[in-house]
Amino acid sequence: MSYFQDGITWLNDPLNWTNPGGLFDRLREHLVISFWAVLIGCVIALPLGIWLGHRGKGGGFVITVANLTRAVPTLALLTILPLTALGFGKLPVIVALAVFAVPPLLANAYTGLQSVDPETKDAAKGMGLSGGQLLRRVELPLSVPYLAAGLRTAAVQVVATATLATFVNGGGLGQIITAGFGLGISVGGGQIVAGGIAVVVLALLVEGLFAIVERLVTPRPLRSVGRRKVAATDPTG
Amino acid sequence: MSFLSWAPAGAPPLAAPADDGPGNPWFSWQYVRDNSDIILDKLGFHVGITIETVIIALVVAVPLAVLAYWIKPLTGPILALSGILYTIPSLALLALLAPLLGATSRVPVLIALVLYALLIVIRNALTGLTQVPGEVRDAAAGMGYGRFGRLWRVELPLALPGIVTGLRLATVSTVALVTIGSIIGNGGLGDLILGGFANNFYKAEILTGTVLCVALALVLDLALAGLGRLLTPWGRRRAS
Numbered sequence: 001m002s003y004f005q006d007g008i009t010w011l012n013d014p015l016n017w018t019n020p021g022g023l024f025d026r027l028r029e030h031l032v033i034s035f036w037a038v039l040i041g042c043v044i045a046l047p048l049g050i051w052l053g054h055r056g057k058g059g060g061f062v063i064t065v066a067n068l069t070r071a072v073p074t075l076a077l078l079t080i081l082p083l084t085a086l087g088f089g090k091l092p093v094i095v096a097l098a099v100f101a102v103p104p105l106l107a108n109a110y111t112g113l114q115s116v117d118p119e120t121k122d123a124a125k126g127m128g129l130s131g132g133q134l135l136r137r138v139e140l141p142l143s144v145p146y147l148a149a150g151l152r153t154a155a156v157q158v159v160a161t162a163t164l165a166t167f168v169n170g171g172g173l174g175q176i177i178t179a180g181f182g183l184g185i186s187v188g189g190g191q192i193v194a195g196g197i198a199v200v201v202l203a204l205l206v207e208g209l210f211a212i213v214e215r216l217v218t219p220r221p222l223r224s225v226g227r228r229k230v231a232a233t234d235p236t237g
Numbered sequence: 238m239s240f241l242s243w244a245p246a247g248a249p250p251l252a253a254p255a256d257d258g259p260g261n262p263w264f265s266w267q268y269v270r271d272n273s274d275i276i277l278d279k280l281g282f283h284v285g286i287t288i289e290t291v292i293i294a295l296v297v298a299v300p301l302a303v304l305a306y307w308i309k310p311l312t313g314p315i316l317a318l319s320g321i322l323y324t325i326p327s328l329a330l331l332a333l334l335a336p337l338l339g340a341t342s343r344v345p346v347l348i349a350l351v352l353y354a355l356l357i358v359i360r361n362a363l364t365g366l367t368q369v370p371g372e373v374r375d376a377a378a379g380m381g382y383g384r385f386g387r388l389w390r391v392e393l394p395l396a397l398p399g400i401v402t403g404l405r406l407a408t409v410s411t412v413a414l415v416t417i418g419s420i421i422g423n424g425g426l427g428d429l430i431l432g433g434f435a436n437n438f439y440k441a442e443i444l445t446g447t448v449l450c451v452a453l454a455l456v457l458d459l460a461l462a463g464l465g466r467l468l469t470p471w472g473r474r475r476a477s
């Protein structure tokens with residue numbers, strides 16, 4: 001396990017945290033990139049998913065989007081986008097990550113609105129609610145567990161994938177890993193492992209944080225619904 | 238700080254990448270012809286490691302799923318562990334495995350891929366097994382099937398659609414994930430993508446790698462879907 005200890009040793013050196021391009025710098029880049037990517041993903045996917053789910057159409061489209069993005073390697077998108085009109089820098093990385101944030105948000109928003117009990121909707125219509133009121137007062141509150149689950153999945157996925165930004169020199173914690181590989185295993189082994197540990201810890205923290213958020217925003221009577229949903233996410237591909 | 242004003246950490250690119258004219262097209266047969274041996278080599282590596290991954294994942298995951306199915310208390314931990322493992326970024330997993338297993342061999346890539354594929358297949362196989370109706374299980378028991386006979390003759394066949402779905406998902410994501418291995422030069426078509434990027438943004442090389450990658454994912458997905466249909470003729474009959 002000496003290689004693991006090398007990683008701990010690297011993490012124990014305060015300079016590795018505070019140096020320019022050290023852990024703190026990279027962590028900030030990582031979070032900034034992820035934040036914008038998730039935000040853009042939400043802006044695109046949530047209205048679309050809510051609209052499709054409200055109308056109850058377009059399930060095939062949602063599944064196609066999910067499958068297509070699964071087949072496109074992140075690395076390909078990350079390398080292609082900087083060569084387009086987007087130019088180099090942070091923007092193409094953010095756009096690439098946002099693309100991968102869309103499917104979970106879209107699918108969950110769609111499923112959430114679609115799975116509102118038709119009888120509830122009928123009752124609301126019978127009470128004289130218009131389409132917009134039905135959406136705002138009935139469908140959206142009832143699909144909060146799904147929306148929150150989608151946000152959590154998307155956030156975790158983006159934070160995890162932002163590691164790959166380093167392939168195109170896009171910053172983030174992955175940069176520490178690639179720099180370590182650049183030094184070679186015998187010199188940079190500790191740094192590689194340290195970078196790996198940092199990324200894993202960050203991903204698990206984000207997962208935990210959003211799990212708490214998900215629980216907080218979900219009204220108590222709906223909590224079991226959210227859990228059942230999570231179990232049923234995978235096979236619908 | 239606007240995110241538009243952010244400059245990459247490394248040296249600025251020497252060539253103007255966005256509009257460097259007809260000299261750097263997105264696709265070129267010339268490139269494909271001149272480098273067909275390298276492309277085929279990378280494609281072969283990609284196909285090989287994907288198939289190897291999926292087969293290992295299948296062989297390991299199905300018994301684990303059966304175990305979780307038989308011993309109910311194991312289901313929670315197995316699914317929780319798979320969830321946690323799945324949040325671990327692939328590059329981080331590779332970073333933790335590579336120093337241990339050799340930084341230039343394909344073994345760390347293979348192991349990382351198998352771990353991810355494993356989780357997908359286990360989840361779907363377990364879903365398939367738990368969806369076998371209770372009456373069917375009772376009927377099988379009533380016909381005198383033992384635990385293994387019931388598993389082999391009744392439960393596994395009925396869970397096949399779930400298992401095939403898991404295999405398809407695992408295959409598609411494996412094909413995409415192999416590219417990450419290019420950080421240690423074992424990324425198959427990812428080597429082309431990253432190589433093109435490093436080689437003064439050679440667009441034709443990048444796009445060839447990408448297109449082959451997506452095409453490979455689609456072809457393997459369709460092949461598995463066809464295999465699934467062949468293996469479950471009863472499903473087809475019911476559908477028609």
